[in-house]
Amino acid sequence: MHIAVNAWFxxxxxTGSGQYVRELVRALWRLRQSESRYADLRLTLIAPECNGALYDVPEGVQSICVKAGKGQIGKVLFEQRTFPKVAGTIGAHIAHVPYWAAPLSSPVRLVVTIHDVIPLSLPIYQGGLGGRLYFGLVRASAQGVAHIITDSExxxxxxxxxxxxxPEMVTAIPLAVSERFHPRLGAERDAEVRRKYNLPEQYALYLGGFDVRKNLRALIAAYTYVGPSVxxxxxxxLAGAPPKRWGTPRFPDLPAEIAARQELGQWIRWIGAVDEADKPALYRMARLFVMPSRYEGFGLGALEAMACGTPVVAAEASSxxxxVGDAAYLVPPHDSRTLGGAIIAVLIQDDLHASLQNLGLARASNFSWERTARQTYAVYEQVLAR
Incomplete structure (x- = not known):
């Protein structure tokens, strides 16, 4: 079985797409090396030269870098023409596009991973005319693939x-967290991260984006209840890269909303973008992690926090x-008073905190990249058996 993989990311x-393709390829290759059932698996990464030579490729996995233009036009041409053509030339049995950008036609059977359909569910995320045209293209292309993989039911x-x-054309295969996310204490590393971001001894954490679906307005409003108490x-x-411009339909002016309620400034702190290597310590040192998002295709941040032993308060919405199952404190996404009460409860009730901590660790252990790889390979077999 020869699988060509679009390695643009x-x-x-x-990036989310970069993490997914790397973790999946590594897990598939570990199966190939350890179990005879997967001995006939071949993987070839196909990537554009403009992104540089591929690095950290597992030994034995082949890679091909081809000429491709830069920018959005170059990316579309690579996705639509170059990748399927090269996959056919090398004799691949399946071409796997690990993000939502399948070609309209291909000489090789196509599998595409679509993590979410946010631009279709929430049209505000399509952007201008160029964005609408692009998502129209990838929507049409997805209708012609052999199979679609996604992250959740x-x-x-x-x-x-x-x-x-x-429905039979789509298979939900859960993601997993990197092995870097764990609860084991690393006092020196944690202290280094604490100094780097000037973190207090105890804190509640939000780590993610600030676009409107993330529902940060509800979290900020919740802290009008949390703040006076604890x-x-x-x-x-609040950790994460800020947008280039606040006060747009996609990015409400959260700093202005906090400033308008002067008392919030003493209870809410921004630390900006966080280096990927620092995230495990940031999760691990937090008293709780809160994810109030109204729409997530998977919600990896909640699982990362659980894997680090940090209790999670999350919105009872989307995926x-x-x-999280029964391992998080779930609240309605639009009820800031209830969200505030949940945050206070987890912060101050030691028994509840310990229970969610243990439940979260157990829940996170149910997800693994080995499981993801096995189920993905089963999809490949299903496609080839048709």
Whole structure:
């Protein structure tokens, strides 16, 4: 079985698509090396020269760098023409596109991973005319692939609804967290991260984006209840890269909203973008992690926090209940008062905190990249058996 993999994002390991393709390829290759059932597996990464030579490729996995233009046009041409053509030339049995950008036609059977359909579910995320044209293209291309992989049953339902494919054409295969996320204490490393971001001894953490679906307005409003009670002891740390411009339909002006409520400034702190290597310590040192998002295709941040032994308060919305199960404190996404009460409860009730900590660690251990790889290989077999 020879699988060609679109490796456009391979050299971007700290993007979601980059992490996915790297972790999946590594896990598939470990199976190939350790179990006879997978002995006939061949993997070839196909990537554009403009992104540089591929690095950290597992020994034995082949890679091909081909000429491709830069920018969005170059990316589209690579996805639509170059990748399927090269996959056919090398005799691949399946071409796997590990993000939502399958070609309209291909000499090789196509499998595409669609992590979510946010631009179709929430049209505000399509952007201008160029974005609408691009998402129209990839929506049409997804209808012609042999099979679609997605991260959750919620996303599967969304794909069936918004792309218009039959349910049997879509398989939900959960993601997993990197081995870097664990609860083992590293006092020196944690202290280094604490100094780097000037973190307090105790804090509640939000780590992620600031676009409107992340529902940060509800979290900020929740801290009007949390702050007077425990805000001095447990300030809210907002971590993540800020947008280029606040005050747009996609990015509400959160700093202005905090400034308008002067008391919030003493309980909410911004630390900006966080280096990927620092995230495990940031999770590990937090008293709790809060994920109030209204829409997530998977909600990896909640799972990362659980793997680090940090209790999670999350919105009961989209894929989050499916991913966290009974291991998180779930609240309605639009009820800031209830969200505030949940945060206070987990912060101050030691028994509840310990229970969620243990449940979260157990829940996170159910997800592994080995499991993801086995189920992905089963999809490949299913496609080839048709």
């Amino acid at each position: 391979w050299n971007q390991p700290y 919620f996303s599967k339902q969304e794909i069936v609804q918004h792309i218009g494919v039959p 805000g001095d002891e447990y300030p809210l740390i 989050l209940p499916e991913i």
